[in-house]
Amino acid sequence: MNQIFKIIILSLITLSCTEKNNISKKLNISTVQFGDIQPDGWMKAQMENDVTNGFVSALDSLAPELVVEDDIYGKDRMTKEVKSKDVGAITDDNGEWEVQFLWWNSETQSNWWDGYIRNAILTKDQNALNKVKTYVDTKLKTQDEDGYLGVYAQDLRYKHTTENGELWAQSSLLRGLLAYYEYSKEERVLNAIEKAVQLTMKSYSINNSEPFNIEKPFAGVGHGLTFVDVLNRLYELTNNESYIDYAVFLYQDYDKYNLSEVDIQTKNLLNPEYKFKGHGVHTYEHLRALTMVAKYTKDSIYKNALEKYLERLEKVTTPSGGPIGDEWIFERTADADNTGYEYCSIHELLDSYSLLLKRTNDSKWADKMEWLLFNAAQGARNPDGKSIAYCKTDNSYFMQGAFEIENIGKNNHNRFKYSPVHKEVAACCVPNAGRIFPYYVNSMWAKNNDGLVLNLFGASEFNTTINEHKLKILQKTNYPFDFKIDLEIDIESPENFQIAIRKPKWATFYTCSSSADKSENEHYLYLNKTWKTGDVITIQFEAEPKVNLDLLGDYFFSYGPLVFGLPIESKEVVQKIYPYKDFKDLEYHSNASKGTKWKIVDPTKIKLKTNENEPLWNHFKMETTFINSKNETELKELKPMGNLILRQVTFPKLENNEN
Structure with missing residues (x-):
């Protein structure tokens, strides 16, 4: 009996020492702060x-x-x-x-x-x-x-x-x-x-x-x-x-x-017949509350509710990642033609993705963040930086106020235009458009007990501490217009820790140049070593032009995290001039014939064109053959939708009997 007792005591002492040793090896790291x-x-x-x-x-x-x-x-x-x-x-x-x-x-x-x-x-x-x-x-x-x-x-x-x-x-x-x-x-x-x-x-x-x-x-x-x-x-x-x-x-x-606003309530989320119907911005911002309660309580009802929420979310996001919110969801399925998204909804969903990324450590939320930012969010800004669209659709055939062309000019609540205020509707989307890039930047890096995690790519400088030693990491890249990323390390004193780098879902292959010990899983590449000033990590992701199907079965095209669209020529019309600097409310009238909508002849025959001498948003282009409703065939170029005002993003395929 005494021998058994001694064995138990020795085991407990060993376990205690092991725990202390593990704790002592944990890095002294603080929260990433804004x-x-x-x-x-x-x-x-x-x-x-x-x-x-x-x-x-x-x-x-x-x-x-x-x-x-x-x-x-x-x-x-x-x-x-x-x-x-x-x-x-x-x-x-x-x-x-x-x-x-x-x-x-x-x-x-x-x-x-x-x-x-x-x-x-x-x-x-x-x-x-x-x-x-x-x-x-x-x-x-x-x-x-x-x-x-x-x-x-x-x-x-x-x-x-x-x-x-x-x-x-x-x-x-x-x-x-x-x-x-x-x-x-x-x-x-x-x-x-x-x-x-x-x-x-x-x-x-x-x-x-x-x-x-x-x-x-x-x-x-x-x-x-x-x-x-x-x-x-x-x-x-x-x-x-x-x-x-x-x-x-x-x-x-x-x-x-x-x-x-009840889309977030558990009784509805657990009801298989229930569809999102609320005001979009509420539905997407409330996801953060559900994410927290699912994380910090033991009741499985909330984890189940979160799972059901995320299943429904897939049905209300367009090819660009834009979530239905023009203003209400109304039980609809996302449609690039007919379901718009409010800029408030874009920002709130991105912020909710950010919290999901923190609480689940699942890199897919980082994929969704960049997809949403570079396509829906950037594509609802006027490229001149002076205004944003309160509401926008992926396929944007005109921006003249009302959504339906027959209703243009019938009321003052014209959400589908560009403005630096949108006062006649509500001055809510302009403020949220100003928040979205800072929130994205703040989510680029995270910390955990093993070291650092690079979740989002983009040229940046990260200043932090590891074991109270100052650390700076420069991320040098033209991402998403170039998939090469250099990470340059500058640290006060050499420290051993891990750097985890997200492997984007769209990447077909990658190479990594670093002297660190490497391991990986489906989501991250892990680099472990004693890092010192002058260390450089170079990672090159490879991608191929991708043919995608939307929820309605139409085709859309992407390369890396960028969705492409067919530019529609337009005439800019000034609706209002503000008595401050050069700010205006703007409409865009299509130069195309009414009802012109292109179909794609063969979605497999699409050619990527690159030109690094062009401005960033024109680095990548795609080329293929389209045919319009007048049976006119033309070889046309697609460009990243984030820099296009009027555009067609999804394309029905030309059926054999239409030739």
């Missing part, structure tokens, strides 16, 4: 233009009544006495319907500032950074003694019985302030954020409140679930698990009630 990764190359140039001369720079000057004059977080907080407010959108109704939108300017202001703050930080534009500093100081001065940062006066805050923007206004504000804190390391900013969040957690206490048990809920209540974004980031920065507990509580409370 600003650690700085863009370079074409992305930096585009972002620099955006924040100095482009649409990101100008919303406060183009719509001051929404962004500047309404001090909605300060002296103009809402009370029971406020019955109306200029929120930009033109409606045909009065009274209660309009009262539901009184929180709108908080979204417009805070989402625009979130994008502006992040672009300023990533481009290091000093004028923009000075402006950001003034904004942060001003917002912190609105904080009440109890910690409140929001848009409601004492008679309304945390007492809502109907539609409101309480959590939504806080979430959109605090996301931007968090980005500034991560860059500046100013503890006063983090303290203010935590104080505000702790007040909300106390006012809507776990299991003793029902923040989503609301009569007549609408968009503000639904958007309020994004408060989990703030909670998630605070948890990552502080390791305070109460933030995760509160995020789980918010989702579970939201899951209980008959709200206006």
Whole structure:
């Protein structure tokens, strides 16, 4: 008996020592914080233009009544006495319907500032950074003694019985302030954020409140679930698990009630007959809350619900990755001709992919992020950087306001045009278009217990620490216009750690030049060595032009992460000129005959053409033969859709009996 006891004790001691040794070998690494990764190359140039001369720079000057004059977080907080407010959108109704939108300017202001703050930080534009500093100081001065940062006066805050923007206004504000804190390391900013969040957690206490048990809920209540974004980031920065507990509580409370946006509720996700029908932007931003609750609870119902959500998601995304959201999904299947996507939906889905990437370590979410950014998102920007499309379709035959050509000019809610504001609909998509590239850049690198993970490619500089030693990695590439990537290491002292590099789904082959020990699986290449300054990793991915089928059986073409489209010649028509710099609302009228739609003669006979002397977006072209509705045959070039305004992206195949 004594001998058995000794064996057990020795085993426990050995196990304990082993655990201690394993723990001691773990790298001392911190969370990647906003600003650690700085863009370079074409992305930096585009972002620099955006924040100095482009649409990101100008919303406060183009719509001051929404962004500047309404001090909605300060002296103009809402009370029971406020019955109306200029929120930009033109409606045909009065009274209660309009009262539901009184929180709108908080979204417009805070989402625009979130994008502006992040672009300023990533481009290091000093004028923009000075402006950001003034904004942060001003917002912190609105904080009440109890910690409140929001848009409601004492008679309304945390007492809502109907539609409101309480959590939504806080979430959109605090996301931007968090980005500034991560860059500046100013503890006063983090303290203010935590104080505000702790007040909300106390006012809507776990299991003793029902923040989503609301009569007549609408968009503000639904958007309020994004408060989990703030909670998630605070948890990552502080390791305070109460933030995760509160995020789980918010989702579970939201899951209980008959709200206006219910695509995310478990009863619907687990119902095999249910199809997404809600306002697209809500459906895609709510994915982050479900991802968190599936990760941090043991109840399998949430993991099952997440699985069912992701299955449905495949049915509502177009070839470019654009998710149905023009504005509502309405149980439709994605269609390159007939289902548009709102820029808000593009950004929110990309942000949700980013969280899925963090929580699952599955590289397919990185594939989807870059596909969505380079095609749908870039393809809804005007190439001049001065405006974006509120709504866009993959096959874009005209951009004259209304979706259906017969409805052009019949109302003021013209989403299918280019504008730096889109005030007559809602100034929501322009702010979100300013957020998307900074969010992408911030997701390029990740850290784990083994070292670093390169998930997203693009010219950039990553500054971090390994075991308290400064490390800089330059990513040199013209990606996605060149599939060669050089990683140059500059480290304060040699350190042994792993660098994992994503293997893109589209890559047919790759070569890697490095003296590191190599291993791989389906998703990542793993490089292990003691890294020192001067080490270089060179990876070259290979791709082939790919013929794809969309959900309707039509063909579309890709090369690497780029989807290609047939350019449609157009005439630019100025709809409105703004009294600030050179900003305009623009329409695009097709020069093609009405109803012209090309079919592809033989999708297997497509030729890739490359020319590195052309501008980046023209490096790659594809050539094949098409025939139109007038039976006219022509050899035509396809170009990356991210640089095309009017285009045809999907093509029916010419049937034999049509020859």
